[in-house]
């Protein structure tokens with residue numbers, strides 16, 4: 001948990017507007033992400049959680065606003081500076097988005113090939129380390145993504161996101177599609193990596209168990225902006241129908257009980 005006095009924003013989003021044709025997804029959205037925190041992004045379906053993530057990492061061009069990541073304005077920075085800052089974050093998408101024709105090890109080596117000037121042997125060694133860091137067995141290195149289970153694919157995607165020792169990791173619905181035991185194991189892994197490596201985690205999720213288990217702070221997207229942000233305990237006080245339903249409903253109560261039972 002980041003102390004208020006030590007807060008240092010690694011991501012600053014200001015006045016963000018995203019629009020697809022007549023559909024305005026974000027309007028005047030502001031968000032700060034603090035160094036070393038696990039931030040959970042939640043909101044109803046279609047509120048623009050994935051669009052926000054994709055915009056911050058440069059996969060979607062916003063209509064207006066500014067986005068600063070690790071001190072670089074990613075929308076206006078010159079190409080070389082942008083490439084530099086891109087090496088300091090990693091992204092794991094919901095379906096893994098691994099290259100299907102490459103083995104797990106080759107997938108993890110792909111960002112290294114693109115950004116680092118290292119020998120193939122060294123990249124193989126580093127790739128193997130990342131693969132064991134995420135809890136995959138060594139024999140997974142030579143498998144194709146199609147030969148892995150869904151949970152293993154998510155771990156492989158995480159290993160690739162960690163390839164360049166990033167300061168920030170973006171996760172889009174990391175536990176979606178996992179059984180509860182697999183999801184809890186993945187949450188534990190993220191929590192352990194965050195503590196061991198000091199990374200900042202930006203996580204889009206619907207998974208209340210994940211929110212209770214590992215998120216330091218929650219940002220709720222509603223009404224085209226970050227409606228409210230804060231520790232999960234404060235969410236039940238928010239006077240908004242979606243927030244009330246989400247955080248006081250039976251699933252939230254079950255997740256809360258699970259969390260207190262694990263402490």
Ligand SMILES: Nc1ncnc2c1ncn2[C@@H]1O[C@H](COP(=O)(O)OP(=O)(O)OP(=O)(O)O)[C@@H](O)[C@H]1O
Pocket residue numbers: 020025043044045046047048049050051052
């Ligand atoms: N490239 C695109 N072109 C047009 N519309 C898009 C595009 N990407 C997203 N949208 C629209 O933007 C809105 C927000 O999408 P987004 O995927 O961010 O929602 P979300 O909050 O992540 O939803 P969910 O929880 O259902 O995954 C949706 O209405 C979607 O149809």
